[in-house]
Amino acid sequence: MKRPIISLLALAISLMPALLSRTPAEAQNNEKSLAIPHITVSGQGEIKVRPDKMDVTIGVVTEDKSSQSAAASNAQASQRVQAAIRKAGVADKDIRTINYSVSPVYGEVRPLVGARPQPPKITGYRVYNQVRATVRNLAHISDVLDAATAAGSNTIEGLTLGVEDQKTAEGEALEKAVQDARRKADHMVKAAGTGITGILEMTDNTGSSPRMFAFGRAEAGGAAPTPIAAGELTITANVTVTYGLDRGRL
16 A cells, blocks of 8 residues: 555656746646636738838859959949949948858869879859848839949849838738637637637737749840839738637536
């Protein structure tokens, strides 16, 4: 008879740290979940907005036999490109350098049969200079891109549409998500013949995903401007809501 008693005592002692580690808020929430009948539903809301800005990465890549020559030619081309996009309507505060690097370029080594492998040899240097530009007037986006390529930019990537007042748009989508969750809950409790007493828990599960474009370099001197279609952005919000149920009607 002593062994079962000792085993139960040992089990209680082993569980005690886990029980004591729970915070008062966690314990209270667990008690509520056990004591109050409830349902948990998800809701989604979305709104359509017209973008009013676009971020784009514009860069210059140069190569030469020496790092100094590659850097010098890159600096000259980068200055021309940045001056060109300023003239096309991008403000100084909306141009920021995000990458500058100098790296060696290695030539291909073809070892002779039976010879020892040779280490790769540096044949030159490659210099990257990239800036992130924000175009706040989408009517000028084609002008900015074409001006950049005409001035010497040979890397344009990461076009991302956005809205200046992102928080307001997200708030509207969030309101719709909560309304959608309540609509679902109302249908469920009506079918079950009960009612909702209130909200026990509500969680925002929204994740943001900007709309991006791929862009191929336009040839300088082309007659037609680079076409960019802004279209609309979809702002989406997702929530999970736990509602308490009327115990007396269950």
